[in-house]
Amino acid sequence: MTAAAGPAARWLRPLRTAHTADVRLVCFPHAGGAASVYRRWLPHLPDPYELWAVQYPGREDRVGEPHPSGLGELSRQIAFALQWAADKPYALFGHSMGAVVAYETCRHLALLGLPQPRRLIVSGSPPPAEAAAACRAEADTPPQWLDTPDLTTTETATLATRTLTADLALLTDYRPTPGPPLGVPLTSVRGTDDHDLSQDTDRAWHTVTDNTAEARLLSGGHFGCFTHPRTAVRDIAYAVT
Secondary structure, eight states: OOOTTTTTTHHHHEOOOOOOSSEEEEEEEEEEEOGGGGGGGGGGGTTTTTEEEEEEEEEEGTTSSSOOOOOHHHHHHHHHHHHGGOOEEEEEEEETHHHHHHHHHHHHHHHHHHHHHSOOOSSSSSOGGGGGHHHHHSSOOOOGGGGGOOOGGHHHHHHHHHHHHHHHHHHOOOOOSSSSSSSEEEEEEEEOOTTOOOOHHHHHHHHSSSEEEEEEEESSSSSSHHHHHHHHHHHHHHHHH
């Protein structure tokens, strides 16, 4: 596995790389989540794709760093780092809080005059103007944590709770960066059993870009992209092509 170059090494974790890959899929975790959550996608990822994941401060190999102080600044730093990962076409995927961070990152890429992604894919989240409401969708313990043996220890459980609380505070305080609509194609994704979201959610997301926009349904609830990884990865990869 090739390490990310330059400042990208701090923010991006290459989970699968290939010189022959056509597209680099860069994924943003949900509140309380970390880059490793996307490892469960690896067995289902088509050959033409690389899979990279963003690592927020305060978790996994960045556990000793302070949690982000604001979602806007977090996104700006990720956008700056992404220029070292834009040596081939790439797309951004974000789930729940990660959808909002990916959106803000896309906006900062434009403000910084950096290469734009091929597509922005947002999953399991209200649109930016309603992002504080995403706290409701993140209120329960993400199911992938329940599969982590280390979470049986008090220390790990306390750290996980702290991380989730800090991330939800980012959403609560978040205000969208003002500016014109994005110029990139957008796909909004929601689970068939995610009852906090609806077709109105899709329509609201589609107003944030002046490029093409589409909506997709995935099997499952709020975390369907992780509990049904095979179909989720297939549909997400199809959206990027």
